[in-house]
Amino acid sequence: MTAGQLADLELPYLETIDTLEKAMGFMDEFKLSHFPVINGSLFVGLIYEEDVYEQDDWSLTIAQSKIRLPEVSIGANEHFLSAVNKLQVSNLSGLPVVGEKSAFLGVITRNLVVSVFGNSSIVQDQGGVIEIEMASIDYYLTEITRIVENTGMKILGTYIRNNPDANKIVLTIKLNKQEVESVISALDRFGYTVLASYQAKSEDSDMQSRYDNLMNFLNI
Numbered sequence: 001m002t003a004g005q006l007a008d009l010e011l012p013y014l015e016t017i018d019t020l021e022k023a024m025g026f027m028d029e030f031k032l033s034h035f036p037v038i039n040g041s042l043f044v045g046l047i048y049e050e051d052v053y054e055q056d057d058w059s060l061t062i063a064q065s066k067i068r069l070p071e072v073s074i075g076a077n078e079h080f081l082s083a084v085n086k087l088q089v090s091n092l093s094g095l096p097v098v099g100e101k102s103a104f105l106g107v108i109t110r111n112l113v114v115s116v117f118g119n120s121s122i123v124q125d126q127g128g129v130i131e132i133e134m135a136s137i138d139y140y141l142t143e144i145t146r147i148v149e150n151t152g153m154k155i156l157g158t159y160i161r162n163n164p165d166a167n168k169i170v171l172t173i174k175l176n177k178q179e180v181e182s183v184i185s186a187l188d189r190f191g192y193t194v195l196a197s198y199q200a201k202s203e204d205s206d207m208q209s210r211y212d213n214l215m216n217f218l219n220i
Contacts, residue, residue, distance in 0.1 A: 003083040004076030007097040007106030013038050021058040036096040043104040045069025073098045083108050128180035131195040132171045151182045
């Protein structure tokens with residue numbers, strides 16, 4: 001899963017012409033201490049609640065106040081674990097997701113990460129993870145389970161997200177073993193499209209560190 005696929009597209013944003021009072025209202029309503037600010041369709045930066053409190057006149061626009069707007073964000077195509085890592089390290093309540101030329105695409109919040117992954121065996125148990133894309137009408141969990149179990153593995157948990165633009169779904173399955181190659185090969189033989197795979201005990205120390213950060217994040 002990429003940061004762009006995880007991003008919340010419905011959370012509103014602030015523009016540079018909005019007042020500091022509106023900024024505080026949004027942060028209070030959505031329980032966020034950091035909120036994205038855009039100009040047109042481009043991401044400008046994050047406004048911090050603590051900085052607004054230091055301003056004397058909340059009737060000023062964000063642009064007029066010349067308040068600092070750190071350009072903290074993550075690229076849409078980066079792995080979602082990188083987003084979690086950045087949220088954790090930067091201690092942010094929300095992380096903007098940007099596309100080409102800083103186009104604003106949405107926000108990843110701590111609550112969003114917890115709601116998607118917090119109660120799921122997708123991340124709580126040891127084992128490999130595979131993401132499979134398919135048309136909604138082609139989704140039959142019993143068939144996928146049969147394919148997986150024929151390799152000698154079992155599915156510990158699943159998570160489905162929709163791709164409305166393409167009328168497809170992405171099924172994430174958690175396996176009881178870390179080695180996923182045989183399952184990927186089996187799925188490929190049956191015509192399934194494997195988008196990504198991840199082994200919890202990867203030899204990539206950076207990826208393992210980011211995975212550990214997700215575990216710590218969900219225990220907050």
